[in-house]
Amino acid sequence: MTRSDSTTSSSIIKAAGSLRLHYLPKPFFSRQKSSELVASPMDWQGQKLAEHLMQLPLVLFAVLAFITGYVLGSFQTMLLIYAAGVILTSLIMVPNWPFFNRHPLNWLDSSEAEKYPKPQPANLGMKKKTSKK
Amino acid sequence: MHSFVYRANALLTFAVTILALMCAMASLSDNFNSPSPTAEVQVLNINWFQKKPDGDDEVSLTLNISANLQTLFTWNTKQVFVFLAAEYETPKNALNQVSLWDGIIPTKEHAQFWIHTTNKYRFIDQGSNLRGKGFNLTLHWHVMPKTGKMFADKLAMTGFRLPETYR
Numbered sequence: 294m295t296r297s298d299s300t301t302s303s304s305i306i307k308a309a310g311s312l313r314l315h316y317l318p319k320p321f322f323s324r325q326k327s328s329e330l331v332a333s334p335m336d337w338q339g340q341k342l343a344e345h346l347m348q349l350p351l352v353l354f355a356v357l358a359f360i361t362g363y364v365l366g367s368f369q370t371m372l373l374i375y376a377a378g379v380i381l382t383s384l385i386m387v388p389n390w391p392f393f394n395r396h397p398l399n400w401l402d403s404s405e406a407e408k409y410p411k412p413q414p415a416n417l418g419m420k421k422k423t424s425k426k
Numbered sequence: 427m428h429s430f431v432y433r434a435n436a437l438l439t440f441a442v443t444i445l446a447l448m449c450a451m452a453s454l455s456d457n458f459n460s461p462s463p464t465a466e467v468q469v470l471n472i473n474w475f476q477k478k479p480d481g482d483d484e485v486s487l488t489l490n491i492s493a494n495l496q497t498l499f500t501w502n503t504k505q506v507f508v509f510l511a512a513e514y515e516t517p518k519n520a521l522n523q524v525s526l527w528d529g530i531i532p533t534k535e536h537a538q539f540w541i542h543t544t545n546k547y548r549f550i551d552q553g554s555n556l557r558g559k560g561f562n563l564t565l566h567w568h569v570m571p572k573t574g575k576m577f578a579d580k581l582a583m584t585g586f587r588l589p590e591t592y593r
Contacts, residue, residue: 340427347437355444359451366501368452368572375448379441387433 339393346386354378452502453574459500465493465565465581467510473544475556475593483556485549485588489527491565492540498569498577499534506531507568512549513582514561524549526563558590 335343354375362371427433473486491510498506509528516522526545531537566580 335428343427343433344436347433347440351437351441351444355448359448362452363455363501368501371448371452375445379437382441383434383437387430387437389430 334389335393336396336398338396343386343393347382350378350382350385354382449573453571456500456502456569456571456575456577459497461495461497461579463493463495463498463567463579463581465491465495465583467491467563467565467583469563469586470542472589472593475589477554477592478550481554483551483554485545485556487526487545487549488543489545489563490540490542491527493538493565495531495537495567496534498567499537502571502573503534504570504572506537507570509566511564511566512561512586513564514556514559516551516553516555518553518555522551523564524551556588557592558588560585560587562586 355378358371358374358378361374362368427436468490469487470490471488473488475483475485478484489510493508495506495508507528507530509525511523511525513521513523525547526549527541527543528546529541531539562582562584563586564580564582567578569577
């Protein structure tokens with residue numbers, strides 16, 4: 294009973310999500326399959342890409358800002374160019390864009406996992422004996 | 427990099443660290459500036475020269491101070507603090523410095539100036555050693571940066587002398 298409930302409810306939610314909200318990055322809505330609840334919205338390749346997308350633009354904007362400020366003789370110009378760079382970089386790497394999730398991890402579907410019982414811890418019997426004393 | 431908050435934190439930390447490095451580089455660039463300031467001071471008049479009731483000497487001067495400190499300014503200069511000090515020697519102290527006037531120069535355009543004034547601060551000795559005393563008028567300046575190291579220097583102008591008797 295529980296298995297059929299989860300699949301029907303998740304498929305309805307997924308359909309609703311894809312109809313209206315699929316173009317938004319994931320933090321703005323949180324309809325996920327039960328199997329996706331454990332996984333992060335961004336995969337490993339995406340995290341690496343996000344880190345590079347942060348480091349490279351920030352350093353480039355810093356170099357550009359310093360050279361421009363020095364040549365023009367204006368400290369304020371340097372700060373403004375750098376601030377623009379920080380805002381631009383935050384827009385491209387902080388939200389959870391879909392291109393960060395192009396290599397998603399395939400978690401085992403919950404219906405498959407239920408077919409195989411979880412291994413029980415072996416020392417459960419021994420623990421009960423010592424607590425009685 | 428697995429969540430929004432984590433990435434935002436990483437971005438802000440990295441951005442602020444890079445900003446600190448940029449400010450350090452801006453301060454280091456001040457060392458490439460070789461300034462050539464000029465200054466001239468004239469004592470137009472000794473207004474009065476008295477011994478105060480507590481025993482200390484006091485002088486009032488009218489000064490004419492002209493200077494060109496424009497080469498001190500760099501892209502990393504916030505303002506230049508300038509003051510004129512009378513420097514002389516007494517039997518008790520090897521060096522006495524008394525600040526007579528100071529001012530703040532906010533921009534390069536204001537750094538070439540000419541000022542005709544009495545001493546802004548009182549010229550008082552610790553004792554009564556000023557009769558006939560020869561003294562220097564030294565213009566000191568502190569170049570205050572927007573970020574980083576402050577540079578200070580001075581220019582001594584010699585040959586001034588106070589009268590032998592009180593007036």
